[in-house]
Amino acid sequence: MSSSLGKLLATVAVVALFHAAFSTYEYLSTLKALGRPAGALPTSIVIEAFVALGLFLPAVALATPALEDVTYRGELAKRSPDDADARMGFARLSARGRALFGDSVSL
Secondary structure: OHHHHHHHHHHHHHHHHHHHHHHHHHHHHHHHHHOOOOOOOOHHHHHHHHHHHHHHHHHHHHHOOOOOOOOHHHHHHHOOHHHHHOOOOOOOHHHHHHHHHHHHOOO
16 A cells, blocks of 8 residues: 555656746746846745655655565574575685696785
């Protein structure tokens, strides 16, 4: 439920932001056509942009899935003790270097 609500709010926020951008473009092009200097934007456009931002932030928080545990303890909770010990250890490049190049490699 919250994921679909978040996606809906994000869509409304993006549409509102595009409307604010289009309103800004129309306002500035009208001023340019009339030969007036560009001043500050009308407060309704600024408020609309901030409302779009205010809608977008909680929408993203609602639309994202729950965070997963990425710690080592969380990974070991999913595995059996046999799986934890069966993984590869750290690679020792010096052992392979001596086998390939002889004793001249100093790592």
